[in-house]
Amino acid sequence: MPSLPPIRPEDEAVAARIRPHGAFDAPDLAPHESARFDYLLRLGDDALILGQRLSEWCGHAPAVEVDLSLANLALDLIGQANLALGEAGDADSLAFHRDVLDFRNCLLVEQPNGDFARTVARQLLYSTWQHLALQRLTGSSDNFLSEFAAKAVKEVAYHRELASEWVVRLGDGTEESARRMADGLDWCWRFVPELFEVDAHLEELIGRGIAPDPRELEAEYRAAIGAVLANGQLQPPPDQRPIIGGRRGHHSEHLGHLLALMQYLPRTYPNATW
Amino acid sequence: MSDWPLWEVFVRSKGGLSHRHVGSVHAPDAELALAHARDTYTRRQEGVSLWIVKSADIVASDPDQAGELFEPAADKVYRHPTFYDIPDEVKHI
Numbered sequence: 022m023p024s025l026p027p028i029r030p031e032d033e034a035v036a037a038r039i040r041p042h043g044a045f046d047a048p049d050l051a052p053h054e055s056a057r058f059d060y061l062l063r064l065g066d067d068a069l070i071l072g073q074r075l076s077e078w079c080g081h082a083p084a085v086e087v088d089l090s091l092a093n094l095a096l097d098l099i100g101q102a103n104l105a106l107g108e109a110g111d112a113d114s115l116a117f118h119r120d121v122l123d124f125r126n127c128l129l130v131e132q133p134n135g136d137f138a139r140t141v142a143r144q145l146l147y148s149t150w151q152h153l154a155l156q157r158l159t160g161s162s163d164n165f166l167s168e169f170a171a172k173a174v175k176e177v178a179y180h181r182e183l184a185s186e187w188v189v190r191l192g193d194g195t196e197e198s199a200r201r202m203a204d205g206l207d208w209c210w211r212f213v214p215e216l217f218e219v220d221a222h223l224e225e226l227i228g229r230g231i232a233p234d235p236r237e238l239e240a241e242y243r244a245a246i247g248a249v250l251a252n253g254q255l256q257p258p259p260d261q262r263p264i265i266g267g268r269r270g271h272h273s274e275h276l277g278h279l280l281a282l283m284q285y286l287p288r289t290y291p292n293a294t295w
Numbered sequence: 296m297s298d299w300p301l302w303e304v305f306v307r308s309k310g311g312l313s314h315r316h317v318g319s320v321h322a323p324d325a326e327l328a329l330a331h332a333r334d335t336y337t338r339r340q341e342g343v344s345l346w347i348v349k350s351a352d353i354v355a356s357d358p359d360q361a362g363e364l365f366e367p368a369a370d371k372v373y374r375h376p377t378f379y380d381i382p383d384e385v386k387h388i
Contacts, residue, residue, distance in 0.1 A: 084299065084321060085321075086320050086321060086322065086331035086334065086335060087331075089331075089334045089335050089338075090330065090331065090334040093334045093338055182330075183330055186326055186327060186330065187327075190323060190324075190327070
């Protein structure tokens with residue numbers, strides 16, 4: 022299994038130096054506003070990047086019905102991204118005119134689709150976490166966030182359900198499907214611990230009742246994933262060295278390629294319209 | 296995929312109306328057939344309820360028997376409910 026070297030402070034200094042000046046002018050906000058801004062980017066970028074990844078299946082899924090299912094999930098997620106990034110600022114310019122270091126999505130969602138089983142593994146691991154987080158976010162003291170969560174939680178409940186159904190069928194299917202399902206889970210597993218990380222920004226929002234504490238979801242998450250895997254005759258993969266850093270802009274090499282495709286048109290033809 | 300059975304999909308467009316046949320989907324089993332039907336036929340708010348039935352479980356009339364089954368009704372216009380007025384308020388009949 023390939024593994025990335027940790028990003029060191031000197032790497033960050035190099036990245037900051039080579040970064041085009043003015044690529045992303047983050048708004049100049051008071052600390053409590055900037056924590057909220059950052060949180061909106063996390064919500065929006067997770068949804069945008071996973072939506073973009075899923076849309077890559079369009080025309081390539083194993084069956085036309087699955088093609089539609091994946092496209093529907095992608096559209097739900099891009100709708101959520103539009104809401105969250107729209108609350109943070111101008112959704113289009115945040116989506117299309119930011120560079121890779123300014124994205125705040127977790128590493129799990131940017132991972133390549135691989136085969137259908139790996140896509141399903143990624144969806145189960147992300148949607149289950151997103152569903153548990155959104156359920157709690159409906160009680161946020163922030164009006165926008167509680168309304169956002171109330172809308173998205175229904176969509177994501179279905180994503181979680183569909184991903185669970187597929188994990189069980191592939192795991193408990195043929196010898197080949199079980200092997201591919203186990204490989205897919207194994208590939209994605211090292212990106213799970215990042216979902217439960219809390220940094221200073223998030224700590225502040227948790228303290229003010231704005232964001233749920235992901236550490237409180239972890240036991241329920243592990244139990245839920247374990248139950249789906251057991252249903253599909255699958256074992257949880259052994260824990261691996263976690264890879265983290267997406268929330269700080271330390272992304273895998275895959276995100277830049279995704280952005281190059283996604284951002285090509287609006288960057289090449291600024292202000293293009295249909 | 297190619298060895299998945301075919302399922303017929305019925306959608307109730309709103310409360311009070313009957314489920315109507317809208318098409319079919321391929322799926323490996325009933326739960327996923329329901330998911331495929333949901334994703335294929337109700338993504339634009341077409342319905343509030345779904346039925347799916349395995350196509351193989353439907354007993355259909357034989358097209359070769361169409362003559363004996365259906366043609367005798369052709370000259371019995373008195374069986375049509377066309378000899379009384381339907382009030383305008385009755386929308387679905």
